[in-house]
Amino acid sequence: MINSYAFAFKAIPLARYCRLSDDDPMDSMGKMTVALLTVDEMAAADKAAIAAGVSGLTLMERAGRAVADAVTRRVRPGASVLVLCGPGNNGGDGFVAARILSERGLRINVALAGARSALKGDAAQMARLWPGAVETLDAVEPAAFDLIVDALFGAGLSRPLAGDVAGIVAAVNASDRPVIAVDVPSGLSGDTGVAAGPVVRAAETVTFFRLKPGHLLQPGRSLCGVVTLADIGITAEMAFGGGHQPKAFRNHPALWRDRWPVHGVDTHKYQRGSALVVAGGLSGVGAPRLGARAALRVGAGLVTIACHPEALAAHAARGPDAVMQRPISDAPALSALLADQRLSAVLAGPALGLDAGARDLVMTILRAHIPAVFDADALTLLAVRPASILRLCERRGAPCVLTPHEGEFARLFGGQAAIRDAPSKLERARRAAAFSGCIIVLKGPDTVIAHPDGTAAINTTGSAALATAGAGDVLGGLIAGLLAQGMPAFEAACAAVWLHGRAGDALGPGLIADDLPEAILPVMRSLTAGDASDLS
Incomplete structure (x- = not known):
């Protein structure tokens, strides 16, 4: 020992x-x-x-x-x-x-x-x-x-x-x-x-x-x-x-590696999981693609971007070619995509938009029985009526992960005195998870991942180099990619946060978000090989 x-x-x-x-x-x-x-x-x-x-x-x-x-x-x-x-x-x-x-x-x-x-x-x-x-x-x-x-x-x-x-x-x-x-x-x-x-x-x-x-x-x-x-x-x-x-842990592979997805030699792409990234229009093509690329890199077998019809050509013109595109003009069109039994996870939020149409898309995902990650614009839309989060998440019958930074967290939960006045970031995240029924990833230099049952992890990987546009979109994609492969939501969030930080550590100052999905590869190789010298 x-x-x-x-x-x-x-x-x-x-x-x-x-x-x-x-x-x-x-x-x-x-x-x-x-x-x-x-x-x-x-x-x-x-x-x-x-x-x-x-x-x-x-x-x-x-x-x-x-x-x-x-x-x-x-x-x-x-x-x-x-x-x-x-x-x-x-x-x-x-x-x-x-x-x-x-x-x-x-x-x-x-x-x-x-x-x-x-x-x-x-x-x-x-x-x-x-x-x-x-x-x-x-x-x-x-x-x-x-x-x-x-x-x-x-x-x-x-x-x-x-x-x-x-x-x-x-x-x-x-x-x-x-x-x-x-x-x-x-x-x-x-x-x-x-x-x-x-x-x-x-x-x-x-x-x-x-x-x-x-x-x-x-x-x-x-x-x-x-x-x-x-x-x-x-x-x-x-x-x-x-x-x-x-009930509290340092985020480390010892906490979640036994739930890491393992695929047999006869696995096909849908068995490795199909993830859907719900995007907005032409003004925000990059952010959802960062999430989609990260979901692919972390192991999802198929990733599709669902976007406004006018943005379809812009998405199709950008790599990687392995990312699929589907047009959705409204919430019923998204609902039809969500009905595909092969779909196993959804990411919504990066450059989704804040209009009524975007809100309808978020509500459609909330009503679907598919594991979901809500980030960025989706969190802002949820914050319009934060008290409804608990009711909707309880009804949806599938895991839900919210990934707010401190500002988004305040908009979502600031009206709840018991959450707002908690004595620590750890306790705020725990109370928010219990209130919402969601896995909470409260981001920052000391990211806290909290389960509604009170289990929580504090992350120690990463640095200020990750404080760059698009890094959060990559994190959302990593969580969605692991959810798509059947990893439990708390463990998927912990693993994604750890991987994200470890990749940032490896890249160091000067990284941009586009670098992160590729930097995940050597980290995952060390993780799956059990090479202790490369774990953090």
């Missing part, structure tokens, strides 16, 4: 730690390996480990050692390190790290928030084992040290930092010194990735057993820097053996 993981961008040559990049071979360990735990769930995992015979002091010793290892990797021999300790177990981890680093020959200063005599439990015991002096927060100058360890407050902090702690956080951020945070940067919520007040900006965060949503949701992801996930002796059997099933 792999002992430890880290979410980062480069490997480190140590047996007990490896980067939890999306390059790790996790599929054999099951989706629990990529589970995300809330603060409460992590506390329960700690208790389960203690109940199984692993003492709290042992857990704290191992956590502090993992922090000390992270420091050692970053500094030269004899460097000066400031360890900032808080009044709880996070501070206890800091005292352990300080002791170990001192034993390794580094020059260590420890500063404590509050009185040493006020420490309790395991943290008090570890503080007693620290042989050096303990200073107050206002007595240290962070800029005077080579590196700073932030062991002030962990993921469970429920109030903004204030007083001396807020002051030292400001000084740490102003010092421009590298910071290694314990669990999460102080001031950051482990559940939401949001800081209600001052927050430490870390170069690296060392956390334990499983990541938390706040490590992946923005702005938490940026504030954490490299995230190292360390093994401290809690096993999956301890944490999940009692039947507890986490």
Whole structure:
């Protein structure tokens, strides 16, 4: 069993730690390996480990050692390190790290928030084992040290930092010194990735057993820097053996690869799935073709663009030649196409238009019993009467995937206070999925994919290079192409988002949306070959 993981961008040559990049071979360990735990769930995992015979002091010793290892990797021999300790177990981890680093020959200063005599439990015991002096927060100058360890407050902090702690956080951020945070940067919520007040900006965060949503949701992801996930002796059997099933995951092939479409040698094109992309008129030929090309590249056996009759020649004149074209003049014509029993998925939205005719097309798709993806203009049309989404989706009898960015999401669900006021992006997507009965793909640098039953995944692939016109059209096509092949809607959305981001990572700055469908090919080859070195 792999002992430890880290979410980062480069490997480190140590047996007990490896980067939890999306390059790790996790599929054999099951989706629990990529589970995300809330603060409460992590506390329960700690208790389960203690109940199984692993003492709290042992857990704290191992956590502090993992922090000390992270420091050692970053500094030269004899460097000066400031360890900032808080009044709880996070501070206890800091005292352990300080002791170990001192034993390794580094020059260590420890500063404590509050009185040493006020420490309790395991943290008090570890503080007693620290042989050096303990200073107050206002007595240290962070800029005077080579590196700073932030062991002030962990993921469970429920109030903004204030007083001396807020002051030292400001000084740490102003010092421009590298910071290694314990669990999460102080001031950051482990559940939401949001800081209600001052927050430490870390170069690296060392956390334990499983990541938390706040490590992946923005702005938490940026504030954490490299995230190292360390093994401290809690096993999956301890944490999940009692039947507890986490509902949040890091989006990774381990979550959905067992549902990836596999086709036999005797498969024909309709068995590989037929997808329909519903387009508008001449003013928007490119966007639906991006979606159609992506659906083909991800494996759909046949993809057809249904467009206004005047746009038919324009579509026919553009590649790829494998994309079929059909004219539709109105909703009844579309309804006739949707009646084809061989059709297995529909994408609607890219350059569809916003007129009454386009709205009729969307309503026709909603009434059809075919898996559907709604993006772009289709979402704007649905937002005219958002309360009807729930009723229509419940009646349609087939999966429905909505792919809004934040602006579209606000138009669709902003009138629902329970959704609008949810504490995190993760929770907003979950509540929207439950309200609508749809799979929600809430796009952004931390895209969240949510199922109506509360299961959700946070994506970690992709970069700012994907913030370009047409990239979302490609994503819609990837989802539709996987739906057409019979992949369940949640898994299809997760896989498409992951592939889309991975292709963007491979292409890098300067990519245009036209590049993305072709960049999917090597990613899929690595995925289907099980080449762990290419997975993310």
